[in-house]
Amino acid sequence: MINAKVTFFAPVYITEDSEKVRAAVSNMANFGRPKNEEIHPELISGANPNPDKNKSTCDDTDPFISDAENVKETAIVCGNLELLSGIHYLIRKEEIIDTANTALTDGIDESGCKTFVALNKQAAFMKHISFPAADETLGSVFLEIETETPDELLRIIDWLTPPTKEGIPVYELKMNEL
Template sequence: MIEVRISARVNPTETEEKVRTAVQSIFPTVDLIYNATDDTGLYGNVEGISDLGGLLHLHHLLREEEIIDTARTQFEVGMSRDAPFTSFRISKFVAFVGRLNFPAGEEPLGSIHITMSANSSFELQRLIEWLAPPTEKGKILFETDIEDVEIT
């Protein structure tokens, strides 16, 4: 089973609604909740949990923006050695306009944090191949079907 956890910090200079818009422009089907992280309510996090279906729009955007190699690198760099999951960040600012960018580090106002977990390393590898398949000279070598990602 694939589980996708998404979170983004809401700063005092931002509105919860704008952060929600940024997250949902990449993950439109994810139900988000707001959690205040201090007593003033000025700081908080927008968070959501999804399944494989929640990644469909990300899958589409990676191809539309032709950044499959960059995404694959981010997924592989973020892989855990101890458990079948990978973590990566997407720019909150860029996501607000419906585009993708993988920032080199945490952004000053915070990034969108994503953790994708699977039941096994094999299932995680299938997930990565589905989202960001191997390429050669910018051309996709093969496409994995979404039905072949989760192992039941």
């Protein structure tokens, strides 16, 4: 299986309830996961946390949040490929495979090993997935996927968002095939 680093995070603005933002991040990272296996997001002070490697599972995290002075903390959860299983399901449930593919491929950085996308925070709180067209007033839940090679990242994107014909996947990869 591909060794990927998956991170979900969201800014908690001074006007927001920390637990609601934390729930939005948790919903994206834990959708479909049994309660006893849930991973609970950390709340880290500030907009651009770079957690102490000895205290956090989210080593070298440096999220980009544009309105940093109005952010009191960041809700964050990090893990491996398994964190994407809920997103995989939600993309199909919401019937947005092609939209998700565009967002994921447009978010690939110049190295080709990392993609970064925004998810609507309010939709995430309600256990839905939506890719906003523009920056949102209260920010977003961000998803970052990082792999060792560009081919691995493209394989993950292909698993999350396979080619479609009239909205129906032409084929489906299983997670254990990655």
